[in-house]
Amino acid sequence: MRKYVLDLRVTSAEQLSERYLLLSATNPAGPLPEMSPGQFAQLRIDDSKETFLRRPISLHHVDYEHNEVSFLIQKAGKGTASLWLKQPGSTLNVILPLGKGFTMPTSTEQKFLLVGGGVGVAPLLFMGEAMLRMGVRPTFLLGARSKSDLLLLDKYRALGTVYVTTEDGSEGEKGFVTQHTVLRREKFDNIAVCGPKPMMLAMASYAKHAGILCEVSLENVMACGLGACLCCVENTKDGNVCVCKEGPVFDVEKLNW
């Protein structure tokens, strides 16, 4: 897929909580380029003296009809924090689409489970929307520390069935996503996971025992995002490969987990 550097214009900057920002932007220069679920963008950080590089952020929602792309951003450090300063009308310079995304269904018979933890739910909305357009209803399994960390649940519920776990039991089943009873009740053909590494490791192990294809989205620290600098490598069965180019989504069978 062809990559672009674009000066987007922010259409809304919605602070969902102290830690999460939903940033939406439009491309004034023309239609948005083709993008696929699981890919990411490199956002330029304009107002931070202490950071230097762009920040890789997954594509959360792409609305071609309204020429709008959205990013769900967690305040992780000084770089992402400076994105909180964006206002409607601000310029958001992005490089996109980057990397390889999730495997999509090839038939309407396939059952896909989309598992997200914390801000890792972000790319699963785009994936669920794309699946629904193909006529496949997604099942989501979303986990968080507590109810207040569950982001944009209604948007996921609008696309498919949503199962929830919280560590404190304030919403859905108490515990981790890997303990949810749906995993014992239902059989899936494919699992797509994005979230904290322990969660991805546990889901990978579950998928392996169940004999299901499992893809995970990694978030190694990156510099270029284009496969040029070789900084973000993951040690895989094929040696060190760039997460930004060969990933961020990997079949867990390829990883040395």
Added chain:
Amino acid sequence: MADMRVKIAGLELTNPVLTASGTFGYGIEYQDFIDLSQLGGVIVKGTTLEPREGNPYPRMAETAQGMLNCVGLQNKGVDYFCQHIYPQIKDIKTNMIVNVSGNSPEDYAECAARINELDCIPAIELNISCPNVKHGGMAFGTTTEEASSVVKAVREAYKKTLIVKLSPNVTSITDIALAVQDAGADAVSLINTLMGMAIDIEKRKRILSIGTGGLSGPCIKPVALRMVYQVAHAVQVPVIGLGGISCAKDAIEFLLAGASAIEIGTANFLDPTISVKVAQGIDEYLEKHGFKSVKEIIGICE
């Protein structure tokens, strides 16, 4: 439009802007963003005789106005380059230059000899200055004797334009520059990264997997500029300047200091189109100040 052409020994560049090894992949990675024929050349990533896996992750730490890396010359080796990469880049309409590293003078020479056979590679940049591998060149770049021995070995094996990339992590970079000039280098490029370190205060550990890494980005520009000025005033061969160049103004400073061409490195990560913008900016500067050729400004700073 001013005459932007420059010559680096036998190498003719349509303009003085090159991209630095390790920051631009094989050029292919940037073709969606820019027309590579608008550059003086592309220096592709470090290539060694044998394949190298490089250092473990994490290999990068962000700093104020820069970054540290300890990639460690990950590459699939010169044979893979010749068979699989070269066919993809040989028709790109600019000077495609290969950066070469090694563990011994024999290694360097063998790798250079293989690349000498590739018709569409008009030059190599010899990396005697990588700070991130035990035998990856730094040892050769820090003493005049070692630098001289590796350049002599490569000079015998390599018949086209030989550029030698120098390390700033030395007592006197001009001594090393003079030694490689005398050993047969056609040009020198400087500077490679400065050795540095970053520490995570929460984990109370050094961030990079091997503890240290090479610092690049705007923060190193004044050091690079000083070294380019000193070397350009000491050697007869052309000097290629690099180190933190992020805009046309930075590039012009290096040209005024005595560089015949410049390389853009880390700035490519922030803006993949920056190299072409720098070339345009140099042209605009020349026009504005009434220079007919970029050659007129090389080294004119007192």
